[in-house]
Amino acid sequence: MVRVRTRTAGQAYTIREAAALTGLPASTLRYYETVGVIGPVSRGETSGHRVYDEEDLDQLMWVACLAATGMSVADMRTYVTNGQLGVQAAQEQIQLLTEQERRLALEAERVALRHRYVRLKIDYWHAVAAGDSARTQQLSKQAAALAAELTGTTQQ
Amino acid sequence: MVRVRTRTAGQAYTIREAAALTGLPASTLRYYETVGVIGPVSRGETSGHRVYDEEDLDQLMWVACLAATGMSVADMRTYVTNGQLGVQAAQEQIQLLTEQERRLALEAERVALRHRYVRLKIDYWHAVAAGDSARTQQLSKQAAALAAELTGTTQQ
DNA sequence: CCTTTGACTTGAAGTACTTGAAGTTCCTAG
DNA sequence: CTAGGAACTTCAAGTACTTCAAGTCAAAGG
Structure with a gap:
């Protein structure tokens, strides 16, 4: 065509x-x-x-x-x-964009946290597949530690 | 708390x-x-x-x-x-999570890029407010370059 | 004990698209 | 020239959440 x-x-x-x-x-x-x-x-x-x-x-x-x-x-x-x-309108533009920047900074933090969590879960399932119960428990604890860390940091 | x-x-x-x-x-x-x-x-x-x-x-x-x-x-x-x-099975779960991890890495990149773009735009409007036309033009060019990158990575 | 603060609850309404239906219009081929 | 299909039009309804309003619950301070 x-x-x-x-x-x-x-x-x-x-x-x-x-x-x-x-x-x-x-x-x-x-x-x-x-x-x-x-x-x-x-x-x-x-x-x-x-x-x-x-x-x-x-x-x-x-x-x-x-x-x-x-x-x-x-x-x-x-x-x-x-x-x-x-x-x-520059002042208003700056304000709008500054708010947007703050949102993006927050988003970056959240993504980093999720990334860490997923990596931990991957290690966890590798340990499960390998039958390494010691490591399984260890990683389970780490995941819990990560969860504890996030209490209070994840406002919004 | x-x-x-x-x-x-x-x-x-x-x-x-x-x-x-x-x-x-x-x-x-x-x-x-x-x-x-x-x-x-x-x-x-x-x-x-x-x-x-x-x-x-x-x-x-x-x-x-x-x-x-x-x-x-x-x-x-x-x-x-x-x-x-x-x-x-653990294998399949690991695979799903590994894909998720890759997505998160990409997501982190995209967020960082957007963050840079917004910061650049904030600078731009500051320059506009200050009447600095040289800097305005410079930042406008930089934003355009970043925008090209942004729209390129935002396809899905 | 009482009040305040903040996280949680549900249900309804809002948001940002997306999809589908029904009806033109454009273009190519017969 | 005419038929057929692709691409366009509007409008309504659907989807996947998101936000809001009104109220409940729990711990901390006075």
């Missing part, structure tokens, strides 16, 4: 192409538009199909990054509209 | 501890119980609070592994109620 572009200036993309380029499914692109995370995309004159240009793609790339950091749709909407405002 | 375990044999965990160890939020643990992905968890005599033991934790670990591989709740329920979960 060879696709021919009719536009002379700038590129035009179908929703499928935009999805492939941003890494977001087409359904999500439509969803983001309906909830206002991105502005309305222009439509084909006769077809009513969405036509994405480079600018739309840029904005979508940006939103894809925010989504990847775990930002909520409401915050993304705020963030995008603030971004278009420029300097006066 | 000193936590005293009343059980003489085996460990008892609160929902918060179970959540931290399995990596699933407490709300998800409750949800999994209500929809039958895991069996009913025993409750504190007077409190009615959920009390997780080692066996519950193990079962939850497997379910967490299955969920991480993208298995639907319906399939997980089928899998568990068919009793295939309890019968699993």
Whole structure:
């Protein structure tokens, strides 16, 4: 299937192409538009199909990054509209991002803990498979110690 | 806050501890119980609070592994109620956990990357607020480079 | 003893998509 | 030109959690 572009200036993309380029499914692109995370995309004159240009793609790339950091749709909407405002919104942008940073730091901690726990469990089952009951008990204790350590550290 | 375990044999965990160890939020643990992905968890005599033991934790670990591989709740329920979960050999459990460990290593990487990205954006908006256009442009470039990395690793 | 603080409980509502149905429109091949 | 299939459209419903509200329970301080 060879696709021919009719536009002379700038590129035009179908929703499928935009999805492939941003890494977001087409359904999500439509969803983001309906909830206002991105502005309305222009439509084909006769077809009513969405036509994405480079600018739309840029904005979508940006939103894809925010989504990847775990930002909520409401915050993304705020963030995008603030971004278009420029300097006066900088303070708010910084606040939004600082909150996001804190969340990510917490997330990193949680992942590290889980990682340690899973490694311990792997060792445990190796010991079980080997019939090493001394080591089995030892590792079981370590897991309990890890659990004890986590009491009080896992606020949220 | 000193936590005293009343059980003489085996460990008892609160929902918060179970959540931290399995990596699933407490709300998800409750949800999994209500929809039958895991069996009913025993409750504190007077409190009615959920009390997780080692066996519950193990079962939850497997379910967490299955969920991480993208298995639907319906399939997980089928899998568990068919009793295939309890019968699993140590070898298979080790394999599942090893895969989980790999995923966690990846997850840690992704979180670190997102963290860097957000910090960069914070710097960016600080530069914007300060009117430092040279630094603004520099950081914008850096963010774009990181964004490319981020969207590349976020595929699934 | 009483109050406060914090973790827990349930159930209902909200969130962020995803999927499915039913109906155009585009494109290629006959 | 016309038929057929792929890709698009909207809207409604489904999914997998998540958050909120209202209330219970337990330990610590006054």
